[in-house]
Every structure is written in C-alpha cells, then in structure tokens.
Amino acid sequence: MTKIILITLLALTPLFAQVKENIEVPYVAYPIKMGKGFDQVNGNCLMCHSFGYILNQGPQPRAFWKAKIHKMIDAFKAPISDEDAKIVEDYLATYYGNGK
C-alpha cells in the first residue's frame, strides 16, 4: 500500500527522473586476443574507448590498422609513442589481420 502511494506521488512530480540515482553502465569484457604486443594495446588503446571499437572493425589489412592508429594519434591526440604504435600495428595485423 505505502509503495503504491509513493509511486503515485512521484508520478505527479513534474521533475520526476525515471532513474533517481546514478545509472551504472555495465562493464563488458570484450574477448580480445592475448598475444605479443597485447600489453601495448592494453596500455594505449583502452584510454578513450573499449576494445569493442577494435573488434567491431573485423579482420582488416595491416595498412588499415596502421592508418587507424595514426588517426588516433593525429585526430584524437592519443599519446602513443612511435615504438608502441609499431608494436600495436604488429599485434593488430597478426590477430585482427586479413592476410593483406
């Protein structure tokens, strides 16, 4: 009974937010492959978005991954060293490559 009254009262409040407290966005453990260079991927590619962004792209040529890494550096100012960029490129070409 009390519960019902409470709900009606809230429904009448014009500023009722459906969610009254912090929403919690669930964490998704994207199944990224382990392998040589993973540490650099983990260290450089998780700052601004999930691994979902990488997996969403499907297998791609090395040149594609290389350009993508440099898009991150150039357009989004990702602080990635040349050395790490190369390691990440090798990793992506190996584990998410398409042989080209």
Place this chain on the structure above:
Amino acid sequence: MKRRDFFKTAAVMGAATLGSSAFGSEVKIQQPIDNRPISKFNFPEKRPMITHSDRPPLLESTRDVFTQAITPNDEFFVRWHMPEIPTYTDPEKFTISVNGLVQKEYVISLKDLKNDFEQVEVTAVLQCGGNSRSAFLPTTGGVLWGSGAMGCAKWKGVRLSDLLHRAGLKEGAQWIGFNGMETAAYYKTPGFVRELHLDELDDHVIVAYQMNGEDLPYLNGYPVRLILPGYYSDSWVKMLKNITVTSEYQHHFFMDEAYRVPDNATESEMPDHLAKKTKPITKMNIKSVIGFPEDNSTIAMNSQLVVRGVAFDSGIGIKDVLISLDGGKTWESSILDNEARGRYAYRAFRFSFKPKTLGKLEIMAKAVDKFGHEQPFAKNVLWNRGGYKYNGIDVVTVEVV
C-alpha cells in the same frame, strides 16, 4: 620522443590517414552486417541490444524492432562519442545556458523550460549518419554499424527559436554551437561540439525532454537533447547544456573532419582518388528497412507471410514502398500506414503473400518519395571514405520449407 617530433610525425601521418594507403581500391557494396548477437544483459533503461561498446556505450537495435512505426525507448539505439558521460543529473538543479551574441544571456532550469514556453511535439526519425556503414567495402572510417542505428520517437519539448527569441539575437549572429555533457577521457581530444547555421534552423527544431511520453532515457540524452527533424543524428546533441550564438563558424574537429561527405553531385569518391572538398552530411536520404522476416529465417510454404518494415526520408514524404520477390525485376506496392505522425516519422509498410516455391527466397524493399526519388540497389550505392548515408535497397533471404 620529444614533444616537437611528436607533432611533426603526427602531421605527416595525418596526411597518410587521409590518403589511399588504408583502403583497397576495389569498391564493393554488400548488405549491411545483420547477424550480430545481442548481449546477454541490459544497459540502464534498455533491453539487451547489440553492444558494440560499453565505453562509450554503442548499442544497436535488432532488425525485428523495425516492424514498429514507433521505436520503444528501451530498444532505441545508443551512440556516444566520448567515454565520460554523467551518470546522474539532478533534474531540480539542471540548467541550460544560452549565451554568446545575444541581447540577454540566461540560464534556464528544466522546470522553467516546461512552464515558460509553448510545449510542442514532433515525431521524427533519429538516424546515425553512419547507419549501415558495414555495407561499404573497402571498410571506411568509423563504427561498423548494421542497419540498427536508427529509431523513430515522439519528442516533446520547446522550440529552439523560442529559446533564442528570449535571448534576442544580436546583429551578425550566424552560427549556433551546441554542447552536451559528454567529455573526452584525455584533455587533448577534441570535444564533441556541433554548430548549425541559422539558415538550417526552423520551427521544427526543438529542445526535447520527453521521448514517447516518458523522460528521455539517460543513454538517449537525459534530461534534454536537441531534435532536428530530417537531419542525421550527429547534431541532435544529447544532455544539451549550452547554446552559444556566434558570428563566425568556430571550427571543431567533429564539425570539420567527421560527419562529412564529398562535396560533389553524387557525394562520392574512389578510395584511391579521394575528393578534395567535403561538406556536412545534414539531411537524410530516402531509406527503408525490413523488420520481418529476418534474414536466414525459415518460412512455411503456402502460409500467409506478412513482410513488415519502415521507410522514411528527410521530410519530403514517402509515396510508396515497393516489394520485389524476384531479385528486383518486378515490384509491387506494399500497404503504407497513414501519415498521421507527420512527414518526419517512419511510415510502416506491410506486404502480404503466400510463398509458393521451396528453397531460398529473396525479399527486397524499396522506398519511393513524392518527387520520385528512390533507393538504389546496394551494388549501385556509391562509396565515401566516412561510410555515410548508406541507403541501398534492403534484402532479406529466407528459406521456404
């Protein structure tokens, strides 16, 4: 690496990014990816959806959602650019500011927004400019969506023009910048800001706090977002916080580099020969998506099959949705719902028939607008490096048993 070198390298690499090296040169357009699984759990105020990313959240609707003319809030797609989104906003304290080249800058609370202005409603399709991007080969920049980065809802709020009128535009006012509350994880990453020229804004543009009769879901921009009927969703700023009027275009990364297509008659280019000039994607082109049956499903022979789906454009108006069962050789009109929701809304279509032969059956849907524009076959869609504005004829293939 020294700071200086860092920027030098970045500049050179930047040029390479825009060049042809990343793409193969053979253009091929396929059906958008249509077999991604939904996640096992739900995001706040959502049912389980196709979850491309949790941070920032990228949630896609499944095909079956497009049997309905109104997309339920809990199945409506979600697209953010930046990983930091406020996870709680106190509606009692939230304000929007209107400032810049105006007579009187002001901040307004949600309550005043709901009380001080005429409240208006518009039913409009919200579609990501990159919806269906996975159709483009070679792979373009951006998130590779299937066709579920779109939805249609009834939005309620106040006219942007009324908000601006209260502030009073000063002479020379040309551009309006919109800022939401999402922020980048790294301080140097450009923020997601949109700018619109005054000429692009009319009375249909609203600042909305309600979606299908409910508060906006957090992930769709609670407490208020911009609604630009007929336009792609990149400018429908979520969690709208700030409106700034300027005389000059301000240049922001996401305006200058993203959500743009080649500035030529066909808005297309070749991977090894990119267009020099680009322009914002702005208005949506004509499109339709089949909601039922689903690709790769099984259908009983001789039993009535009702194909359902939705069609829309930028507000010109859908005249017809045609169905083909023979690979596009012949077409027949489907039945459209009435136009009661207005010209920016989905038109739901249905087409009933009895499959008479066993085996694979291809069902195609093609929308035609009131001026006679129609969707191209997927294979005739032209390529652009951002993978924007895909509107190829939708095809589902079923097995008749």
